[in-house]
Amino acid sequence: MYCSKLFCVIVVLLGYFSVATVDAINCYQCNSHLDPECADLRAHPPHKVAGFHQPCDDTDAEGNPAFCRTMTYKFKFLKKTDLDASRVVRTCGYRRSMxxxxxxxxxxHMESVCQCFEDGCNTAQNLSIFSIISTLVIASTLHFIF
Structure with a gap:
């Protein structure tokens, strides 16, 4: 009898500790239109951008797990000197891209979207990739026009 109780306790404890607990991922969540620091988080001291680092919901309504996302928008019909010619939005995402x-x-506008899967991973911008592809798109368009 004692052995079976001990066995039950061990099984329950093993079951309890073998269940992985999942904590919500923390992502930077901001919009450079509302918070200019959001455009380049690494250019500012950590205390200025710490408020942007927030937990995401574990999953969306369909059960998709959270990840971090950075979206960079370049508006085509605004001058580069216009404050809103580009915008960076950092947020949680739930529908992954391939x-x-x-x-x-x-x-x-042109939209560059990057996703990552670790806490606070959406600080960097991939502007160099965005610039290269934008240049190729413009060059190929001009090639077909002329």
């Missing part, structure tokens, strides 16, 4: 980064060319 690619780590991708670019979407919409009517009025």
């Amino acid at each position: 690619k780590e980064c991708y670019i979407v060319d919409n009517d009025h």
Whole structure:
């Protein structure tokens, strides 16, 4: 009898400790239109951007797990000197892309989207990739026009 109670306790404890607990991922969540520091988090002291580092919900309504996302928008019809010619939005995401980064060319803006899967990983911008692809798109468009 004693052995079976001990066995039950061990099974319950093993079951309890073998269940992995998942903590929410923490992502930077901000919009450079509202908070200029969001455009380049690494250019500012940690205490200025610490408030942007917030937990995401574990999953969305469909059960998709959270990850971090950075979206960079370049508006086509604004001058580069305009404050809103570009915008950076850092947020939690729940629908993963097949690619780590991708670019979407919409009517009025180009959108660069990157996703990552570790706490606070959405600090960096992939502007060099964005610039290269933007240049290629413009060059190929000009090639077909002329």
